[in-house]
Amino acid sequence: MNLYSIAVIPGDGIGIEVVPAAIQVLDTVAEIHGGIRFDWTHFPWGCEYYLQHGTMMPQDGIDTLKSFDQIFLGAVGMPGLVPDHVSLSGLLLKIRRELEQTINVRPAKLLHGMKSPLAAPQDFDILVVRENSEGEYAEVGGRVHRNGEEMAIQSAVFTRKASERAMRYAFTLAAKRRGHVTSATKSNGIAYSMPFWDDVFRAVSQSYPDIQTASNHIDALAAFFVMKPHLLDVVVASNLFGDILTDLGGAIMGSIGIAPAANLNVERTYPSMFEPVHGSAPDIAGKGIANPLGQIWTSKLMLDFLGHEDLGEIVLGAMEDTLVDNVKTADLGGTSNLKEVTERVIEHVKLRAEKGVSITNRL
Numbered sequence: 001m002n003l004y005s006i007a008v009i010p011g012d013g014i015g016i017e018v019v020p021a022a023i024q025v026l027d028t029v030a031e032i033h034g035g036i037r038f039d040w041t042h043f044p045w046g047c048e049y050y051l052q053h054g055t056m057m058p059q060d061g062i063d064t065l066k067s068f069d070q071i072f073l074g075a076v077g078m079p080g081l082v083p084d085h086v087s088l089s090g091l092l093l094k095i096r097r098e099l100e101q102t103i104n105v106r107p108a109k110l111l112h113g114m115k116s117p118l119a120a121p122q123d124f125d126i127l128v129v130r131e132n133s134e135g136e137y138a139e140v141g142g143r144v145h146r147n148g149e150e151m152a153i154q155s156a157v158f159t160r161k162a163s164e165r166a167m168r169y170a171f172t173l174a175a176k177r178r179g180h181v182t183s184a185t186k187s188n189g190i191a192y193s194m195p196f197w198d199d200v201f202r203a204v205s206q207s208y209p210d211i212q213t214a215s216n217h218i219d220a221l222a223a224f225f226v227m228k229p230h231l232l233d234v235v236v237a238s239n240l241f242g243d244i245l246t247d248l249g250g251a252i253m254g255s256i257g258i259a260p261a262a263n264l265n266v267e268r269t270y271p272s273m274f275e276p277v278h279g280s281a282p283d284i285a286g287k288g289i290a291n292p293l294g295q296i297w298t299s300k301l302m303l304d305f306l307g308h309e310d311l312g313e314i315v316l317g318a319m320e321d322t323l324v325d326n327v328k329t330a331d332l333g334g335t336s337n338l339k340e341v342t343e344r345v346i347e348h349v350k351l352r353a354e355k356g357v358s359i360t361n362r363l
């Protein structure tokens with residue numbers, strides 16, 4: 001029996017609703033497999049915790065997380081009660097930084113049963129590799145003259161090490177896919193960091209002669225995502241550009257409520273963190289109507305990272321079966337709630353497992 005100890009941080013808003021749904025799916029998968037088991041340890045960290053304790057997580061929170069195999073997170077943020085920069089930097093971004101989750105991989109593809117809002121979508125399958133440790137999110141800057149003509153400075157940081165790491169990861173993924181990497185740049189407007197990013201991209205691409213490359217300015221690339229996403233394979237982007245492109249990726253799939261993400265510590269020195277692209281969605285929180293598919297697809301990315309790609313395929317397949325059944329939440333134009341969607345996914349996981357894909361006793 002392979003036991004995976006997972007730290008669970010449901011967080012805030014719909015995170016508290018979608019995380020248990022995905023855990024049910026993972027427990028079902030583990031039971032069917034027979035040779036693996038998940039040991040879930042819940043941490044009530046987030047904005048409620050902040051309101052009680054003045055911090056988003058305890059002082060030794062990061063050390064606590066280090067002892068787990070992986071981290072499964074929902075979403076963070078209660079913008080009405082805690083400023084977003086406080087909540088995100090005290091939990092989500094802190095974990096990404098301190099556990100060196102330097103790469104954020106976010107797929108966007110047209111699933112069976114989904115209706116893209118694009119007028120004439122062709123089948124697309126994009127993988128965005130978002131640099132996750134620096135760039136525009138670097139904690140460099142400050143606010144001065146707070147009592148007068150206040151001003152703020154925020155510097156972006158681009159190191160060769162981190163840029164190269166994200167790019168190499170993108171090329172490695174492309175080699176296993178359709179062999180194409182697109183770099184998101186903005187060297188026509190940003191004078192130093194983006195020309196540097198382009199230089200690093202050119203240099204890295206030399207080591208991958210079989211991979212085709214393109215470099216697009218982020219504004220044009222955003223339009224590309226809408227007009228011809230089927231031509232994109234792997235996209236590598238800085239922290240902020242990758243953030244924006246992946247909500248767009250969710251949108252062209254049909255809803256940001258289905259988009260998954262993996263914050264990877266690629267060296268596996270510390271746990272990685274799996275969480276959907278979407279946030280805590282305060283506008284629909286507490287109603288039981290949030291789409292659980294983003295969190296469920298995220299659980300597939302965790303299965304993949306644990307080396308259970310076959311199980312991950314079953315989960316994604318069961319999601320598609322559910323969509324084909326038209327069991328959908330309101331963000332997808334459906335009338336089903338979170339519970340109904342989750343139950344249908346679980347039924348399909350069981351059906352797919354029965355239908356022959358022999359997945360028991362693989363270990």
Ligand SMILES: NC(=O)c1ccc[n+]([C@@H]2O[C@H](COP(=O)([O-])OP(=O)(O)OC[C@H]3O[C@@H](n4cnc5c(N)ncnc54)[C@H](O)[C@@H]3O)[C@@H](O)[C@H]2O)c1
Nearest residue numbers: 075076077078079084257278279280281283284290291331
């Ligand atoms: N990784 C994270 O934890 C993360 C990511 C993004 C935003 N946030 C935080 O979440 C809060 C809200 O941010 P926001 O409104 O910009 O983004 P959001 O992703 O929470 O919501 C944007 C819109 O998408 C909808 N939506 C999102 N997920 C959905 C789902 N699973 N099912 C159905 N509809 C869904 C919401 O109802 C809302 O209308 C803020 O505090 C923000 O900082 C956290």
Ligand SMILES: O=C(O)C[C@@H](O)C(=O)O
Nearest residue numbers: 088092243276277278279
């Ligand atoms: O990284 C961020 O800015 C937080 C959130 O928007 C995300 O995409 O995870």
Ligand SMILES: [K+]
Nearest residue numbers: 074075276278
């Ligand atoms: K999230």
Ligand SMILES: [Mn+2]
Nearest residue numbers: 243244247277
């Ligand atoms: Mn985002």
